[in-house]
Amino acid sequence: MKILVTGGGGFLxxxxxxxxxxxxxxxxxxxxSPALHLxxxxxxxxxxxxxxxxxxxxxxxxxxxxxxxxxxAGIWGDPAEYNRVxxxxxxxxxxxxxxNDVRILVHTSSPSIVHAGGDVGGADESIPIxxxxxxxxxxxxxxxxxxITAANSHDLKTTALRPHLIWGPGDPHILPRLxxxxxxxxxxxxxxDKIVDTIFVENAALAHVKALEELAVQARCAxxxxxxxxxxxxxxGEIITKMLEAVGIKVRIRAIPVGxxxxxxxxxxxxWRAFGLQSEPPVTRFSVDQLATAHWFDTRAATRDxxxxxxxxxxxxxxxxxxxxx
Numbered sequence: 078m079k080i081l082v083t084g085g086g087g088f089l090x091x092x093x094x095x096x097x098x099x100x101x102x103x104x105x106x107x108x109x110s111p112a113l114h115l116x117x118x119x120x121x122x123x124x125x126x127x128x129x130x131x132x133x134x135x136x137x138x139x140x141x142x143x144x145x146x147x148x149x150a151g152i153w154g155d156p157a158e159y160n161r162v163x164x165x166x167x168x169x170x171x172x173x174x175x176x177n178d179v180r181i182l183v184h185t186s187s188p189s190i191v192h193a194g195g196d197v198g199g200a201d202e203s204i205p206i207x208x209x210x211x212x213x214x215x216x217x218x219x220x221x222x223x224x225i226t227a228a229n230s231h232d233l234k235t236t237a238l239r240p241h242l243i244w245g246p247g248d249p250h251i252l253p254r255l256x257x258x259x260x261x262x263x264x265x266x267x268x269x270d271k272i273v274d275t276i277f278v279e280n281a282a283l284a285h286v287k288a289l290e291e292l293a294v295q296a297r298c299a300x301x302x303x304x305x306x307x308x309x310x311x312x313x314g315e316i317i318t319k320m321l322e323a324v325g326i327k328v329r330i331r332a333i334p335v336g337x338x339x340x341x342x343x344x345x346x347x348x349w350r351a352f353g354l355q356s357e358p359p360v361t362r363f364s365v366d367q368l369a370t371a372h373w374f375d376t377r378a379a380t381r382d383x384x385x386x387x388x389x390x391x392x393x394x395x396x397x398x399x400x401x402x403x
Contacts, residue, residue: 084145089278133173236292
């Protein structure tokens, strides 16, 4: 197949591109900046913005499928920019599929869209999208997922995947934040014993490949959303310690009261807004909600409907992280 991967030069997108190319597919990667590291894998690279309709239509011309990994992530920022990239960008991808008769669309969503403030333990896809989402990232991703599932039709088979806390060598999100927090030798967490799921980047990419392959045949996953993880939930203090040890950093996890952390998040948000600061605050209410609660998921639906099972364990992933560095 000829496949366009939006965000193809990014952390997850690069892995998707490599796996698809290794399977013999013709792969095009679309991202904002040149992705020269993909050229050695036979991937054709196109630079541009996901909201450039003309560019996206040209890049997807003749494609059989699109894997839409492009998006704006983070715990802070202008809601309008999150909406522009995550909602409007997704709508633009759907429009390009219809204009070019692309028949398969796999979208990267987020499990944060179901987080309503309390513990989420062993939840499956019957858990609803949260009604009142305060942070711009999960709010925009929720709307984007709704667009994807609503777009499913006879002519365009769509599915949305919710990979939880993607990590591995080259991670630009989780590991850099952890390393920055660990500089003093201690990381304060409001819920170090809370159980969380994570997913190694190659497993997250595999889930996208498997979903795409299923949409091309029986399409049992069409019009649905799925949680995908490493199926190895553990206390977040433990996985954070293991990740940092893999990159040569020893750290002590210190528990702090949830109320204190929420107060700090509120004060930081007020300060950043008052002074118009463009940097990311050290803590926000959204980040505290994530760190103070359990969130792990039942992924049996993904196994049943498109055969996803992780092939790289957390132990093996940590070895690769140690060998390749962060």
